[in-house]
Amino acid sequence: MTDATPLVEAHGLTKRFGDVEALAGLDLVAHGGQVVAILGPNGAGKTTFVRSLATLIRPDSGTLRVHGIDAARHPERVRQVIGLAGQYAAVEESMTGRENLAMVARLFGLGRRQAAANARAVLDQMGLTEAGDRLVRTYSGGMRRRLDLGASLVGAPRLLLLDEPTTGLDPRSRNELWDAIRRLVAAGTDVLLTTQYLDEADQLARHIVIVDRGRVIAEGTPAELKSRAGRDVVEVHAHRREDLPRLAAALAPLGAEAPRVDLPTGRVTVPVDEGRAAIAAAVRALDETDIDVDDIGLRRPTLDEVFLALTGAPAGESDDPGDHTHHAPAPAGTDHFDPALAS
Amino acid sequence: MTTMTTTTFPTTTGAPPAILAPERPAGAVATAAAIAGRTIRKFVRTPQLLVVNTISGAMFLLIFRYVFGGAIDTGPLPYVDFLVPGYVVTSILFAGSTAASGIAEDIEKGFTDRLRSLPVPRTALLTGRVLAESAVLTFGLAVTTLIGLLVGFRIHGDVVDALAAFVLCAVFGFAFMWVFAVLGLVARTAQAAQGMSLLIFPLTFVSSAMVPVDSMPGWLQPVADNQPITAMTNAVRSLALGDPSLAGLSQSTTHWVLLSLAWSAALVLAFAPVAVRRFHRP
Numbered sequence: 360m361t362d363a364t365p366l367v368e369a370h371g372l373t374k375r376f377g378d379v380e381a382l383a384g385l386d387l388v389a390h391g392g393q394v395v396a397i398l399g400p401n402g403a404g405k406t407t408f409v410r411s412l413a414t415l416i417r418p419d420s421g422t423l424r425v426h427g428i429d430a431a432r433h434p435e436r437v438r439q440v441i442g443l444a445g446q447y448a449a450v451e452e453s454m455t456g457r458e459n460l461a462m463v464a465r466l467f468g469l470g471r472r473q474a475a476a477n478a479r480a481v482l483d484q485m486g487l488t489e490a491g492d493r494l495v496r497t498y499s500g501g502m503r504r505r506l507d508l509g510a511s512l513v514g515a516p517r518l519l520l521l522d523e524p525t526t527g528l529d530p531r532s533r534n535e536l537w538d539a540i541r542r543l544v545a546a547g548t549d550v551l552l553t554t555q556y557l558d559e560a561d562q563l564a565r566h567i568v569i570v571d572r573g574r575v576i577a578e579g580t581p582a583e584l585k586s587r588a589g590r591d592v593v594e595v596h597a598h599r600r601e602d603l604p605r606l607a608a609a610l611a612p613l614g615a616e617a618p619r620v621d622l623p624t625g626r627v628t629v630p631v632d633e634g635r636a637a638i639a640a641a642v643r644a645l646d647e648t649d650i651d652v653d654d655i656g657l658r659r660p661t662l663d664e665v666f667l668a669l670t671g672a673p674a675g676e677s678d679d680p681g682d683h684t685h686h687a688p689a690p691a692g693t694d695h696f697d698p699a700l701a702s
Numbered sequence: 703m704t705t706m707t708t709t710t711f712p713t714t715t716g717a718p719p720a721i722l723a724p725e726r727p728a729g730a731v732a733t734a735a736a737i738a739g740r741t742i743r744k745f746v747r748t749p750q751l752l753v754v755n756t757i758s759g760a761m762f763l764l765i766f767r768y769v770f771g772g773a774i775d776t777g778p779l780p781y782v783d784f785l786v787p788g789y790v791v792t793s794i795l796f797a798g799s800t801a802a803s804g805i806a807e808d809i810e811k812g813f814t815d816r817l818r819s820l821p822v823p824r825t826a827l828l829t830g831r832v833l834a835e836s837a838v839l840t841f842g843l844a845v846t847t848l849i850g851l852l853v854g855f856r857i858h859g860d861v862v863d864a865l866a867a868f869v870l871c872a873v874f875g876f877a878f879m880w881v882f883a884v885l886g887l888v889a890r891t892a893q894a895a896q897g898m899s900l901l902i903f904p905l906t907f908v909s910s911a912m913v914p915v916d917s918m919p920g921w922l923q924p925v926a927d928n929q930p931i932t933a934m935t936n937a938v939r940s941l942a943l944g945d946p947s948l949a950g951l952s953q954s955t956t957h958w959v960l961l962s963l964a965w966s967a968a969l970v971l972a973f974a975p976v977a978v979r980r981f982h983r984p
Binding site for chain 1: 719720721722723724725726727728732733735736737739740743744747748811812813815816817818819820821822983
């Protein structure tokens with residue numbers, strides 16, 4: 360686990376599907392011992408990249424190594440070190456959880472007895488021991504996803520590839536899956552996951568790679584990304600919603616960018632260059648109005664704001680060719696960016 | 703970013719049971735067996751599949767036996783004895799289209815991606831699936847034969863010949879299963895697979911399975927005479943009736959058996975490589 364070979368090494372990957380350029384010269388070097396999150400909106404090329412890593416598709420050009428193994432030349436050797444959990448729960452409904460795991464364990468190459476032992480251990484790790492002998496068709500969505508995650512690791516691969524592991528899950532199921540992923544990493548498995556949820560990357564990953572239109576546009580730890588790409592933010596909560604336009608107007612002169620208004624939370628945020636001077640100026644500016652504010656503060660940008668600064672579009676929105684100018688950013692701490700809230 | 707951590711993490715309740723890595727990748731036989739086990743279990747545990755297939759199969763058999771049968775002239779031979787061997791053969795196509803949908807559905811739902819990401823011989827994955835689907839199909843053929851016997855079908859030859867006829871049907875099923883595997887792999891969604899399966903159905907009717915070929919217009923007869931379902935039907939019918947001339951056939955039973963086996967071999971040789979290639983990189 361202390362070898363210096365990168366977990367994943369990609370240089371100049373390209374892949375076209377008809378008119379769509381899914382990968383447009385993607386370069387990435389990621390090391391093990393941590394969760395690597397590939398973060399980007401729908402259509403950014405995340406899934407294409409994971410499918411290339413899993414040897415399900417061949418990039419048109421570029422080189423790709425997994426644990427030092429050339430994926431184009433030795434796909435069968437790459438398959439010996441990876442486990443894949445795709446966007447859908449790829450489990451058989453007419454079999455029990457235990458049977459599903461044992462089947463995949465056999466396909467990983469384990470003998471019958473060890474396959475059963477691994478299946479038992481994985482059921483335990485995924486919190487599915489009690490449900491283990493029930494048919495999967497009786498499982499909830501969250502249980503299926505956990506079983507699917509379990510199936511990807513039942514052969515103890517060195518690298519787990521998880522393509523949007525929590526998409527479509529309710530918050531509780533998502534937390535359970537996050538916990539399961541954290542336990543795996545603690546036990547020494549390397550994990551590369553894709554997500555369009557900023558907080559998921561923030562919560563799980565030490566190395567975040569932001570991908571947009573088939574290229575890596577930024578990478579680093581969450582803290583590095585926040586300091587590199589984002590300005591400090593002055594954030595003011597209005598007491599009354601109807602004051603929001605006036606509040607935004609009052610704050611506009613001191614911002615380095617236009618203020619953003621978030622109606623659902625009654626909040627105005629302004630990216631600023633000089634945080635301390637700006638907050639003082641903000642307080643003075645508000646003094647001259649009669650707007651009631653609940654709260655005023657200076658904070659580091661959220662990953663949402665970093666994403667917005669880097670791509671010009673909120674997370675999950677680059678599919679939408681419409682305007683990118685006056686969307687409010689997603690409220691900090693929400694699960695993901697919901698376009699319906701923003702428009 | 704590149705430093706490795708050697709932190710030890712506290713465990714909550716003692717050491718969890720270890721998940722061990724395999725020493726070597728799965729072999730072809732283990733792979734085929736594991737994947738076949740899934741298809742068989744799915745069939746056994748989804749009674750709807752069996753019931754619906756049996757009922758729809760029985761329904762068409764009853765319609766031909768009792769509704770159309772009276773209008774179809776098969777000479778001195780009772781129509782039911784003419785019909786059932788042909789009907790059993792054509793039921794291969796119905797069962798095969800169900801298999802094609804299942805194969806396409808696995809692609810649609812990401813199940814195939816999981817399998818293809820595993821360190822297994824991919825040809826064994828597909829072969830295991832085709833063998834299991836053929837076993838399921840053979841079970842269906844037995845049910846159809848039984849229904850045929852219930853509505854009055856009687857073998858005219860000896861029992862060994864009749865059993866040989868049944869084994870032949872299973873062989874045809876295996877051969878056609880490769881066609882349906884290609885169809886499922888190309889279709890990629892269950893719905894598309896069902897649609898594409900319809901294209902194969904003219905084979906059913908433009909054949910000797912339901913009606914004597916010489917009752918068709920002259921331009922259509924060569925089509926019916928030179929396609930696999932006719933050869934297979936004639937082989938099964940000759941064996942079941944003990945005498946090809948009873949079915950209005952001039953060639954010998956051996957002729958039809960060899961011809962139908964040649965068709966089966968041709969189907970496997972033509973479609974298995976396509977299916978394998980398709981499965982390796984869909």
